[in-house]
Amino acid sequence: MELENEMISSSSNSSAGSREYKVVMLGAGGVGKSEDAYKTQVRIDDEPAYLDILDTAGQAEFTAMRDQYMRGGEGFIICYSITDRQSFQEAAEFKELIYRVRHTYDIPLVLVGNKIDLEEFRQVSTEEGMSLAREYSCSFFETSAALRFYIDDVFHGLVREIRRKESSLPMAEKKMKRKDSLWRKLKGSLKKKRESTT
Ligand SMILES: Nc1nc2c(ncn2[C@@H]2O[C@H](COP(=O)(O)OP(=O)(O)OP(=O)(O)O)[C@@H](O)[C@H]2O)c(=O)[nH]1
């Protein structure tokens, strides 16, 4: 599902009210990233949070842009499908890709195994997911984007991670403001790309 986000950027990172979090969805094609992306406003620990989600596509033509959006994201959702082992193998590679661009492993992220409603087609066990999450030092959720199971937990988990990181970094807010224009440019060009391919 597409997000209409261009209107909101002027209020990004506003001091009062809802704070905006720049979230990048990563994952192989067809794992359910776009289904996940529709929910954008959540209340977490009694504070509203607006999630500005950059929904990347698994296809090859977008991988050239991947470094760019990895630079702008404050948090990452790494998705695979529990019915697709290949997508799990790809999920295991994203942390290195993020590291190459950000030069730190201390990046807020959550790992998501989607499509648990298709249990009979499962190829990746819950234990394997948990074990990768341990390697990543991140939280792990199994979800069904189709049935809206545990989707809120994913966003809550990620925002908590971002807040925790921020509270340990006093200069974080300034850094994020500088990234706003890059982020908007990226989202604009992804949008154009999609329009030209559909
Ligand atoms: N059964 C089931 N189907 C799902 C679930 N999530 C997504 N799908 C379906 O899987 C297909 C792919 O979902 P998308 O959200 O388009 O996948 P994507 O990760 O955005 O794929 P790309 O944009 O190609 O990278 C669609 O037909 C969805 O309806 C889920 O939790 N359960």
Ligand SMILES: [Mg+2]
């Ligand atoms: Mg998609």
